[in-house]
Amino acid sequence: MGTFREPPPRPFLKWVGGKRQLLPKLLNAVEAAGPFRHYHEPFLGGGALFFSLARTGRIKARSYLSDANSSLIDAYHGVRDESEAVIELLDEHKLAHSEAHFYAVRASVPRKLAKRAARIIYLNKTCYNGLYRENSKGQFNAPFGRYKNPLICDRENLRAVAQTLRDVDLAVRDFSQVSAVAQPGDLVYFDPPYAPVSKTADFTAYVRGGFGADAQERLAETCAELAERGVRVILSNSMTDLTRRLYGESFYTYEVSASRRVNSRADRRGKVSEALITSFPVRGDGRLAAETRPVDRDRRAAGNIPGPSAAEPAVIVRRLARQWLLENRYQDVAALIDEVTRQWKVEGKQTRRNWWQVLAGDAKGNPRVVAGRRFPVLRAAQLRMGMPVTSGAICRNPDEEVPPVTVTGRWRKSL
Numbered sequence: 002m003g004t005f006r007e008p009p010p011r012p013f014l015k016w017v018g019g020k021r022q023l024l025p026k027l028l029n030a031v032e033a034a035g036p037f038r039h040y041h042e043p044f045l046g047g048g049a050l051f052f053s054l055a056r057t058g059r060i061k062a063r064s065y066l067s068d069a070n071s072s073l074i075d076a077y078h079g080v081r082d083e084s085e086a087v088i089e090l091l092d093e094h095k096l097a098h099s100e101a102h103f104y105a106v107r108a109s110v111p112r113k114l115a116k117r118a119a120r121i122i123y124l125n126k127t128c129y130n131g132l133y134r135e136n137s138k139g140q141f142n143a144p145f146g147r148y149k150n151p152l153i154c155d156r157e158n159l160r161a162v163a164q165t166l167r168d169v170d171l172a173v174r175d176f177s178q179v180s181a182v183a184q185p186g187d188l189v190y191f192d193p194p195y196a197p198v199s200k201t202a203d204f205t206a207y208v209r210g211g212f213g214a215d216a217q218e219r220l221a222e223t224c225a226e227l228a229e230r231g232v233r234v235i236l237s238n239s240m241t242d243l244t245r246r247l248y249g250e251s252f253y254t255y256e257v258s259a260s261r262r263v264n265s266r267a268d269r270r271g272k273v274s275e276a277l278i279t280s281f282p283v284r285g286d287g288r289l290a291a292e293t294r295p296v297d298r299d300r301r302a303a304g305n306i307p308g309p310s311a312a313e314p315a316v317i318v319r320r321l322a323r324q325w326l327l328e329n330r331y332q333d334v335a336a337l338i339d340e341v342t343r344q345w346k347v348e349g350k351q352t353r354r355n356w357w358q359v360l361a362g363d364a365k366g367n368p369r370v371v372a373g374r375r376f377p378v379l380r381a382a383q384l385r386m387g388m389p390v391t392s393g394a395i396c397r398n399p400d401e402e403v404p405p406v407t408v409t410g411r412w413r414k415s416l
């Protein structure tokens with residue numbers, strides 16, 4: 002039985018964490034975001050959502066696609082700028098295809114763009130499990146895959162992809178740099194390497210590719226900064242305590258179920274919960290709504306949480322850290338924040354930080370350094386961020402209350 006294939010343009014690489022399964026829910030979220038200007042995907046991978054939006058005519062202006070993996074972006078550049086040369090080279094790989102040829106190509110380091118792109122596509126289509134993987138040195142290291150008839154050169158799709166990418170900005174960069182490019186009214190979809198799901202994994206646990214808790218926290222700050230500036234944000238992640246802590250307060254968080262197929266252990270395949278996080282409310286309909294449920298629905302129904310109602314616009318939950326510091330004998334800390342923000346202004350930077358997160362310290366309770374200044378770790382900030390209170394955390398005012406959560410726009414108080 003043949004597998005159903007979407008019409009072109011569709012992802013031309015199979016990528017770890019590809020989003021085809023979640024696609025209907027992501028498209029529903031894009032619908033809820035309303036019209037947007039530029040589309041940004043800073044964890045591009047196979048680009049499942051981008052191609053789906055392009056196919057259905059949702060992309061109206063220049064898109065910005067990027068990833069930290071330079072081999073991946075090479076493949077996109079090659080297909081966009083030299084598609085016919087890439088197709089020719091893939092035809093040659095197809096004729097020469099064998100285990101020996103695979104390993105020879107794997108060991109090669111071509112200099113020309115078209116050759117680099119064709120190498121990556123060829124390896125991706127023929128390696129074990131069909132997934133392009135690199136070791137810590139950035140070398141492709143998946144073994145030969147035994148496929149009867151791998152589709153090495155899908156020329157119709159490659160040409161459609163080249164056409165779709167014509168006016169697209171492609172870059173190798175860290176996700177955080179999207180802040181310098183995205184404008185109010187744009188839409189950003191973040192699909193990071195997922196936060197560790199194991200119950201025993203703590204905040205210092207690392208996932209393959211080095212995207213650890215620190216990177217997850219940096220990502221949450223980037224999302225908050227964008228949302229505050231009126232950029233619409235969609236993020237997919239695993240549903241973990243870390244995810245809840247980082248986004249539960251400020252964003253709309255939905256739980257969606259997906260089958261996880263890429264796991265070497267059969268007992269770990271099956272349905273898993275994933276988080277769909279947005280800076281605006283998403284209402285599904287029918288089956289989709291049932292599968293996409295607000296995480297804290299039950300607690301909200303019991304009146305414990307000020308959950309965003311469907312009628313509300315994008316809501317950012319925050320309480321100004323600076324104001325709370327001034328009210329609670331932390332004038333020196335507020336002054337430190339002022340110094341840093343003044344410095345950023347002089348340097349012409351638009352950087353913003355979630356100061357509660359800074360003042361909560363890192364996952365081990367160590368102080369954070371921002372713009373060369375070391376910030377003390379405050380007990381109240383750790384409590385507010387839902388983190389365990391560490392022994393070195395400061396509490397100057399025995400009567401101080403954990404800063405309440407306030408919803409901007411409506412100023413509703415919680416708890």
Ligand SMILES: C[S@@+](CC[C@H](N)C(=O)[O-])C[C@H]1O[C@@H](n2cnc3c(N)ncnc32)[C@H](O)[C@@H]1O
Nearest residue numbers: 018019020044046047048049069070175176192
């Ligand atoms: C889950 S995959 C994205 C999958 C993609 N949405 C798809 O449909 O195939 C995550 C991607 O993040 C990239 N990545 C990892 N760390 C990064 C960072 N700091 N900045 C930007 N991209 C990063 C990886 O190279 C990988 O391509």
